[in-house]
Amino acid sequence: MTTTTHTAPTGPAATRALPDGSAQGAPRRRARRPMEAFTAVSYVGASVFGLAAVIPFWMVLAGSLTAESALSQRGYSFWPSPFSTAAYEAIFSGSRVWLAYGATLFITVIGTAMAVAATSGLAWVISRGLPRLSRGLAVFSYIPMLFSGGLVPLYILVTQVLGLRNSLFAVILPLVVAPFLVFVQVSFFRGIPGEILDSARVDGAGELRIFFQIVLPLSKPVLAVIALFYAVTFWNDWFHALLFISDSNIYPLQLVLHNMISNLSMAQDLAGAGAAPLYQIRLAMTVATIGPILLAYPFAQRYFVKGLTLGATKG
CATH class of the missing domain: 1.10.3720.10 (MetI-like)
Known part of the structure; x- marks a missing residue:
């Protein structure tokens, strides 16, 4: 008496095309949902609010590291030039x-x-x-x-x-x-x-x-x-x-x-x-x-x- 063993097909033969165009046996990729308008507006609003809070503090920090002569002549700037730590000292x-x-x-x-x-x-x-x-x-x-x-x-x-x-x-x-x-x-x-x-x-x-x-x-x-x-x-x-x-x-x-x-x-x-x-x-x-x-x-x-x-x- 002989026994017949069936092995599952592997390789390209293991996948079959489905009606929706995807392959059977292949992992499906989750469709990426488009970003909602409210979410996009929330991100933009939070970013603007964050910048409005960070920029004044950064200008104070940059001003504290700017030489006194430059502060009295040019005022505040985003970058400390010339750099000076005289105030902290x-x-x-x-x-x-x-x-x-x-x-x-x-x-x-x-x-x-x-x-x-x-x-x-x-x-x-x-x-x-x-x-x-x-x-x-x-x-x-x-x-x-x-x-x-x-x-x-x-x-x-x-x-x-x-x-x-x-x-x-x-x-x-x-x-x-x-x-x-x-x-x-x-x-x-x-x-x-x-x-x-x-x-x-x-x-x-x-x-x-x-x-x-x-x-x-x-x-x-x-x-x-x-x-x-x-x-x-x-x-x-x-x-x-x-x-x-x-x-x-x-x-x-x-x-x-x-x-x-x-x-x-x-x-x-x-x-x-x-x-x-x-x-x-x-x-x-x-x-x-x-x-x-x-x-x-x-x-x-x-x-x-x-x-x-x-x-x-x-x-």
């Missing part, structure tokens, strides 16, 4: 900028930590819907979004009642709680499934343990967004430092920049002895002030959009 040769960096870092780091802690705790209590407590705290948080006590009561409270004049906490405490961010986090907390919290309570977990070991780990996106908002606010604040700080040794960066732009003698003192490149120093100080906080965005970028969308749609 002037501002970083003394101790004023380094002291300002230390004060600003303290305000930003400590202030952001305190603000995130206070906002998270307040938002969690409001989202829990506790009788006679959650509603009162919600109203207490909502009123500052509509009304302000005024500048004079704030000054009296910080300087006389709290005694924080010439203290960095005088800059931190007025900005610790932002009502808008409180309600963003409340919306996010209300979107956490209640079954997870109920199962933790059944297992014997208390409210503090639930908050620190379950709620906060699930809230990393919104925490990153809130921390970034607070960090930018603390880093850029100069008005409260102008009100409450008169000791130049603890001036934050933004106040040093504000005084230098409005006062030529301040720029001269910052540069030290000799002829100071005043225009170049102003631009270099601007770059030194906004550069570090600008680098913080890439680290929080992956949480930024996710945290905003979750906090805005749930609740």
